[in-house]
Amino acid sequence: KNQVEQSPQSLIILEGKNCTLQCNYTVSPFSNLRWYKQDTGRGPVSLTIMTFSENTKSNGRYTATLDADTKQSSLHITASQLSDSASYICVVSGNYGGSQGNLIFGKGTKLSVKP
Amino acid sequence: KAGVTQTPRYLIKTRGQQVTLSCSPISGHRSVSWYQQTPGQGLQFLFEYFSETQRNKGNFPGRFSGRQFSNSRSEMNVSTLELGDSALYLCASKETDYEQYFGPGTRLTVT
Numbered sequence: 001k002n003q004v005e006q007s008p009q010s011l012i013i014l015e016g017k018n019c020t021l022q023c024n025y026t027v028s029p030f031s032n033l034r035w036y037k038q039d040t041g042r043g044p045v046s047l048t049i050m051t052f053s054e055n056t057k058s059n060g061r062y063t064a065t066l067d068a069d070t071k072q073s074s075l076h077i078t079a080s081q082l083s084d085s086a087s088y089i090c091v092v093s094g095n096y097g098g099s100q101g102n103l104i105f106g107k108g109t110k111l112s113v114k115p
Numbered sequence: 116k117a118g119v120t121q122t123p124r125y126l127i128k129t130r131g132q133q134v135t136l137s138c139s140p141i142s143g144h145r146s147v148s149w150y151q152q153t154p155g156q157g158l159q160f161l162f163e164y165f166s167e168t169q170r171n172k173g174n175f176p177g178r179f180s181g182r183q184f185s186n187s188r189s190e191m192n193v194s195t196l197e198l199g200d201s202a203l204y205l206c207a208s209k210e211t212d213y214e215q216y217f218g219p220g221t222r223l224t225v226t
Contacts, residue, residue: 036217043119043205043217044158089158107157 002027004092006106014114017080021109023073023090031093031102035064035075038087038108047075047088080113087111116142119208119218127224133194136221140187140208146170147189148215149181152203161204164189193223201225 004025013019025033032051036044048057048064050073057064061078077084087108094102120139128134140147149161160173164183181191187208193200201224209215 041219041222043207043219045217046214049214091158103160105158105160 002092002094002104004090004104004106006088006090006109008109009107010110010112012112012114013080015080015082019077019080019111021075021077021088021090021111023075023106025071025073025090025092025104025106027071027092027094027104029094030068030071033064033066033073034091034093035062035073036089036091038089040086044089077111082113082115085111085113119206119216121204121206121218121221123221124219125222125224127226128196129226130196130198132196133192134196134223135190135192136204136206136223138189138191138206138208138218140189140206141210141216144208144210144216145187146209146215147183147187148207148209149189149191150205150207151175152205152220153201158205161191196225198225 007022032049034049035047037047038044047059047062050057050066052068063076066073087110089108090106092104119141122137146165148163150158152158161175162172162181163170167183178194183189203220203222205217205220207215207217
């Protein structure tokens with residue numbers, strides 16, 4: 001069964017600290033993996049998209065890694081800020097473009113950054 | 116370019132009623148997808164429209180339907196509302212095969 005599991009479910013860190021969020025998937029065939037940030041009451045915003053051949057991709061203080069062999073991805077946040085408080089959703093695409101029907105969503109990690 | 120817009124932003128309905136939600140995609144985007152988001156299930160795919168045709172459909176009952184107009188604007192309709200339909204309904208549009216852009220969502224509460 002195609003699944004995307006994220007851990008932890010929630011996380012509290014102090015401002016300025018780093019953190020790493022995990023995403024494990026069993027989706028096959030694999031096309032790409034995306035990380036989204038969703039602020040409370042708003043739609044998700046894309047942080048990174050990685051295809052099979054990409055191991056690391058950065059977007060400012062956000063760095064995503066992908067190990068297609070172990071089917072694991074991580075999102076590392078450096079020097080966290082209060083504005084990083086949000087839910088982070090891992091999404092895996094199981095086809096090669098086109099239809100959205102094969103997007104498998106994780107349930108997200110809720111990150112709270114405290115001053 | 117303006118982002119994806121959804122109306123209304125908040126809605127309260129009574130069980131048994133029907134509701135119509137609207138989505139205006141980013142200009143030039145021909146694909147519009149709809150998602151339901153609940154705390155317990157996360158984001159779940161409802162359907163996708165491309166050039167007025169439904170391209171794919173998720174595992175939701177027939178009470179959930181949608182359509183897309185020639186200007187790419189899309190509507191989704193839920194008939195005979197149930198308490199479990201309370202959720203954030205998100206619309207997303209895209210131009211390429213990879214990147215999609217989400218709207219702010221419509222928060223539907225069924226009482």
